[in-house]
Amino acid sequence: MKNSLKFIALSGTTGVTENFYIYEYGNDMIIVDCGVGFPEHDMLGVDLVIPDFSYVKKNISKLRGVLISHGHEDHLGALPFLLKEIKTPIYSTKLVAGFIEDKFEDYGLPSPRVVVFDPERDVISLGVFKVAPFRVSHSVPDGVGFAIDTPEGKIFHVPDYKFDWTPVDGKPFDVTRMVSLATGGVLGVASDSLGSTTPGYTESEREIEGKLEEIIRKGKRRVYFTTISSNISRVQQALQVAARLGRKVSFVGKSIDRKAEIARNLGYLHYSKDLVIPAKQAAKLPIERVMYIISGSYGQPGSALYRVALGDHDFLKIEANDLVVFSSDPAPPGSKTNVDFVVDKLIELNADVHYYDVQEDLHVSGHGSQKDILMLFGLLKPKYFMPIGGTVRHMRSYSLLAQSIGADGRNVFELTPGEIVEFKSGLARLSGKVPTRNILVDGLGVGDVGNVVLRDRQVLARDGVAIVLLMFDGANRVLVADPEIISRGFVYENKEKEFLLRAGKDLRRLIESKKRIDGKLLKDESQDFLEKYFYAKTGRRPMVLPLIVEV
């Protein structure tokens, strides 16, 4: 039987992040990207979500390597978890390799084997696959897409990208190489769909710098500039503006400090040695001669900017008319409340805050909009389309875009996690699904928090817990005391002592009206009684936990 090519969206569709795609042909398999996801709002207490590696482990003998497209968490953050379970080489550009090594160090793990490729000329042979990377533009430098040559034809895998003709690092999307790699026809494209609901073209990163300079020039006091720490180009622009305006720069916050150091060491960030000074030294300069580049652009609790905004920072503070400039993509929906909180705190301190929903728009998206997506389609002319890196609605809009230029709707695969597209003899079809589940990371635990624990947390979060202690004389089958009820997160115990005492007494009366008391009856009756009792009296449904002590 003839082999077929399988494309598996193991995760990374429907949820924007957690990018993890598999290409499989016969005895060969490669992975593109290995990112983390962020917990949904009902995944209480969960730190991260990572892809389900079961399918990879089952087919480990086929695995030829992992290709990483760029330096964002949702494309490389799950590598430490993968590499704890299996061994495989990683392939990436130089800057991305730097970020990967840093990530492993962060987890206290030994450096993994990263093979650095050159996106201008290298072609990587991985089993039957010949993978040619090509440069794309995005909000972190040194990102690529991949032309994957397979026995069934060429698939272009293009994660996060936009067409930026005037990028800060002077290295635009390498359209020439991509188009030449496309010679001979393109079977399919798997590409970024996140911008598919945004009209027009995405603006160039370059647009920012002039606006930034204009704003900072007006600052008569301290200047705080914040962006996502991986956005090296934005940091480069901030450095250039500072240099032109005669301000020294100080990096504040571990993440931005490390990322900048890596980028500079590898030649992706350029500034003269005396421009950047330690924060302690900056504190001695006149306040109008300093710019702080500070981490926490999404208002992350505990980040440097968060602490400054709350007046909790060791050595930095914000006073009236200090300038605070936010310059990053809009926060993901889950983080919007965090950044809003920080922005409001800064405004209360009478800082002059430049945030896109206060004044001046200083962000441009890293993702191509509708016209960028159509341009990619026009350049590649693929037969099949696979939207990635978006939600269900982005995939649908992407599909509508493809259809607007004549694609057959049946040739667009809006995949849910685990779904397989099989290519055979030039034809593609949906072909089943790899079973996958969400692997939740909570503290040190990976995968041990599941639905039961989450459901319990949801109940506890909403109405708290009431523990009822029943002292039971098993021999005589009587309660030896009133049931004692302790609650947390339900009613304010100190104030409601009387209420809980009465509930205990009422419960005892009920139990003693029963003919035959045993442990099971005690447990069931008290749970049932108290749930109804509490709901009737308070309209709340705390988790009721009976504890029976035989004495």
Place this chain on the structure above:
Amino acid sequence: MKNSLKFIALSGTTGVTENFYIYEYGNDMIIVDCGVGFPEHDMLGVDLVIPDFSYVKKNISKLRGVLISHGHEDHLGALPFLLKEIKTPIYSTKLVAGFIEDKFEDYGLPSPRVVVFDPERDVISLGVFKVAPFRVSHSVPDGVGFAIDTPEGKIFHVPDYKFDWTPVDGKPFDVTRMVSLATGGVLGVASDSLGSTTPGYTESEREIEGKLEEIIRKGKRRVYFTTISSNISRVQQALQVAARLGRKVSFVGKSIDRKAEIARNLGYLHYSKDLVIPAKQAAKLPIERVMYIISGSYGQPGSALYRVALGDHDFLKIEANDLVVFSSDPAPPGSKTNVDFVVDKLIELNADVHYYDVQEDLHVSGHGSQKDILMLFGLLKPKYFMPIGGTVRHMRSYSLLAQSIGADGRNVFELTPGEIVEFKSGLARLSGKVPTRNILVDGLGVGDVGNVVLRDRQVLARDGVAIVLLMFDGANRVLVADPEIISRGFVYENKEKEFLLRAGKDLRRLIESKKRIDGKLLKDESQDFLEKYFYAKTGRRPMVLPLIVEV
């Protein structure tokens, strides 16, 4: 001593909702609006937030009445709570009075006394205050602003509004009356700031209808139309479109059904009797002859649309190519995840979904944007400015707008809840603060859930609870058994039995190594030990609750 006018933003600044403002002069006091707020993301399990009525109760002898500006929850929803505590007349337009009565019915309360005023001619005397309402445009009909004539001068109180010259009900913002009421000069304006970060003018409601008709005309199957149930004008437009396209309309969902009925009975919604039919009857028509106007535009869990999207509705379902049109303001930040969830479910059913971030923008804001705000300023030419109905950042942007047309920044009062502006001899100044707190409504409890309970819920939500039962022989001062640990929301108990057993044994060993055991030591040591133990082993910090049973 000469009296002064006090304006107190008791709530409704910094948090958008929960509008509640007090005007006080000598022995007279009036309230403008009495709305609910919605819980912040960290107020776990809380249903509503209502204003703190303490100040009103303390000054009850001065209270002359409550004026309600329009029919939205954040302007009238707290009336049942206020009227449970005090007696006072309510003043509003006819439609708003209908909504208020409905709300009291909903709470099972007797109808309150609502005095209906005519915004085209009435002037209401409330003690020293002469209040003249005037019509404004908003996303619910029959809304007004108030010209409040006081011994100190005129304050214009203009909550949610925009300038819509082609409103659906044919009754635009009554600029003529407002301007004539402003004759003689305006001391201050307290007005809607929510649109202050949005450039330009807000579009007219009328714009929607043409787009809507175009989309629905293409629908070959069922049509579902959803908007906020109070948006009577949008419902009117949907009805008109349905009539023109030969579709019967069926209202689905209690809230939309009731609001439409009230509006029709009071003459605010017009349609011929045979246009609207019951859902059961609609089910018998060909699917291309029906339009459902359905509640749940914010994806509210349990709403009609939510249930249809999940395939849980009694008698309605959605199939491929059914049309679903969302036409309401963007959901408040906290609801975005709800509506996204519903939209994604609908797309998965292959419905043709029209939602602003999928395709076609079918909402216009009910709030004036920057140019509308500047127009209001230009028409009233107030000396003092008080932004209301927005967050800290909206107030700041509003202040920048006022300054852009020459206002002195010191004449703009960005108030935090409770702050008092005092007007005396034509001059205004900040003059202290009325102590207020958030009154949280949780189930049947009003105000009993406070910081302690919320903090407990936050801990429980993140890492769950571990209860440790210690059986203590007080006479001999020894533990009679290994401490028993029960957990919920921490680790999956069935799988982690061994882990919890071991923790109990380790705890016993520690305790028995102590010289003198007593109840307090038991409690403190086990809490301390287990907190550290669990964090070291799992990276989590569950709430540890020791229960000591003396036997």
